[in-house]
Amino acid sequence: MSGIYSPSRKLVEFAVRLKNAPGAMAKVSSELARRGVNILSGFHTAYPGEELATWGFFVDFTSVNTSPEKVAEEIGKLDVVSEVNFAEAKFDGLIVNDLHFPILVMGERSITLRVETVGDMFGRLYEVFGSGAGVILYEMGLKAGENKAESVCGKYGVGDLKALKIVLAERIAKGWGIPELAEFNKEEPSITIRVQDLFECLPFKGKLRETRSNFFRGYLTGLLSVLFDKKVTIVEVECIAKGDQYCVFTTK
Ligand SMILES: [Zn+2]
Numbered sequence: 001m002s003g004i005y006s007p008s009r010k011l012v013e014f015a016v017r018l019k020n021a022p023g024a025m026a027k028v029s030s031e032l033a034r035r036g037v038n039i040l041s042g043f044h045t046a047y048p049g050e051e052l053a054t055w056g057f058f059v060d061f062t063s064v065n066t067s068p069e070k071v072a073e074e075i076g077k078l079d080v081v082s083e084v085n086f087a088e089a090k091f092d093g094l095i096v097n098d099l100h101f102p103i104l105v106m107g108e109r110s111i112t113l114r115v116e117t118v119g120d121m122f123g124r125l126y127e128v129f130g131s132g133a134g135v136i137l138y139e140m141g142l143k144a145g146e147n148k149a150e151s152v153c154g155k156y157g158v159g160d161l162k163a164l165k166i167v168l169a170e171r172i173a174k175g176w177g178i179p180e181l182a183e184f185n186k187e188e189p190s191i192t193i194r195v196q197d198l199f200e201c202l203p204f205k206g207k208l209r210e211t212r213s214n215f216f217r218g219y220l221t222g223l224l225s226v227l228f229d230k231k232v233t234i235v236e237v238e239c240i241a242k243g244d245q246y247c248v249f250t251t252k
Pocket of ligand 1 (some may be wrong): 103198201211212236238239240246247249
């Protein structure tokens with residue numbers, strides 16, 4: 001939920017703190033529906049056992065015969081609501097979420113980057129440093145992967161294969177790509193991971209003659225070396241950057 005651009009529409013953002021209980025959202029949405037306010041994109045964050053939840057959303061006020069102030073006041077009177085804030089679009093037809101900060105992903109402070117921006121950043125490194133860029137990105141990924149292994153094991157009390165599966169699932173939730181464990185043998189260890197639409201290689205799709213991933217290759221190396229307590233070396237053997245269907249990483 002970052003923003004909506006729709007010229008000529010009257011867009012408003014709401015931030016509602018409401019009871020973390022069945023039916024709370026329904027009461028708020030009924031109040032909005034009664035006044036002809038259409039709910040657009042948004043998010044709802046609630047954790048088991050916590051008294052309050054947060055619901056942030058954009059609405060379309062274009063054909064509504066009352067003001068956002070009035071609607072916020074009415075919502076605030078509901079017994080399931082503890083606090084209401086709203087903000088009107090500051091630019092014509094464009095509303096940007098500036099009521100909710102920071103972005104938390106599974107409780108951790110995060111940022112979002114467009115894949116195109118990553119392509120610009122990583123691509124510039126290759127322009128300036130040539131093959132040295134691969135080393136820099138590999139080392140960045142290596143450290144991130146090592147730390148990720150330690151944090152997942154500590155947070156969830158799991159190890160090796162289960163921890164690996166959690167980390168791979170999180171890559172989907174965080175938009176890195178869709179990884180799939182294609183082959184796994186713990187003893188060697190021998191591992192093959194196939195990734196669909198990997199963010200690192202996507203900006204270079206079909207443009208190169210060689211594989212492009214060094215950050216994620218380093219990430220997997222760091223991750224697997226810690227999880228299996230053994231130095232592993234990961235190579236990328238197929239890559240969307242050179243026209244393959246997937247990026248495929250395997251132990252050497
Ligand atoms: Zn690739």
